[in-house]
Amino acid sequence: MNVKVYKNIYVNKSFVFEITAIWRIFIIAACFFSININCHSNTQGDYQKDEHTKFRLGNEVLLERSGEYKDKRIGVLTNQTGILSDGTHIIDAMLGKGLNVVKIFSPEHGIRGDEIYAETDKTGLPVISLYNGKVKPSKNDLKDVDIIVYDIQDVGARFYTYTSTLYYIIEAAIENDKQLIVCDRPMIINSGYTGGFLLEPRLESFVGKIPTPAAYGMTCGELALFLNSEVYSGAANIEIIIMDNYNRTNDYNSLGLTWVKPSPSMFYPSTAVCYIATCLLEGTNVSEGRGTDRPFEYFGAPWVNSELTAGELNSYNFEGVMFEPVTFTPSEKISAYPPKFFNKLCNGVYIKVTDKNKFDAVKCGTAILIALYKNYPEFRFNKDNFIDKLAGTDRLRKLISGGSPLDEIVNSYNEELQSFRQIRSKYLLY
Structure with missing residues (x-):
């Protein structure tokens, strides 16, 4: 298994060193005798805390490391949601850093979310749609690509088709021996929420491809780890770029992000x-x-x-x-x-x-x-x-048609849901 999780780690030194008894005595004595000790920890520390505890998206962390990819040919799977905190699109930001983006892959609704499946982007880069008959890049599509970067905001629902697109891009990366980098993004809904029936394999479709309940409670990075391990036995060369200073209790609305509709009817x-x-x-x-x-x-x-x-x-x-x-x-x-x-x-x-x-x-x-x-x-x-x-x-439809009460229906999927939660816990990054 070749899985890499990248996370920036900032250390506030004032909290990590241990002061021995001798040093404590020295500091007390120094303060007592008004020895001029340079103690700017409040001013400087507060500045560092503000800087180092700032929330950053996975794509922003990736761009900070752009020098690592200068000699790589990059294909980017994204859409209108692939933006930085300031609203800059990931494609524009990568080109601005001098990265060699050679093509774009787009999910359902197109690269700009306008249902227009153009063959070129406004940047002049070729765009390959992964919807409507073609769900993953072909060998020919990837022959001039070294790295695939995934940057899409989803909504935490199995039947949202971006989850199927993530499933298939992992598969394509494995089949074509390409590295996949997933830029993580926050959950819009409650990040701890899971619910519903697990997908039965016989009912797999583009609105239901991942083996999870309807609500799976994972970021796209966590979901990528889950899929790589549980579906593909760890075969993908995959790297997850973790968000800086994000945890599961963060409310999406408090992160200061520009809201962009993930799909045409996802207004708010x-x-x-x-x-x-x-x-x-x-x-x-x-x-x-x-x-x-x-x-x-x-x-x-x-x-x-x-x-x-x-x-x-x-x-x-x-x-x-x-x-x-x-x-x-x-x-x-x-x-x-x-x-x-x-x-x-x-x-x-x-x-x-x-x-x-x-x-x-x-x-x-x-x-x-x-x-x-x-x-x-x-x-x-x-x-x-x-x-x-x-x-x-088909159990949901049949139970409702048979007059089953709500609690009976919920209880019918609770056992499998509990099993899923145990598996899911292995892939949580925050």
């Missing part, structure tokens, strides 16, 4: 928090709020009773969330396909998350499906059973 950090709950509705005939200003935070349909549904969901007394009746009209066509109930008034519910660290998105999403199935004869799972691919199993 709050959208990502609800996404794991309501993306399952993409496998039904209920709107998941696409085409509104609150996609995935709203859900509904013309035939839904807003007050009834919100009241039933509030009766569960879930922690960290409230449900409010709402009406909305999906009127914005963001992608090539119009949203459900385009330009039609929908009655529904607004998912108002009050504490994302207590919010159980999968449990909430399951309760929503139960309420819709039970109360509305118009409700349908899509005929292709797409919800099975999203859920990673």
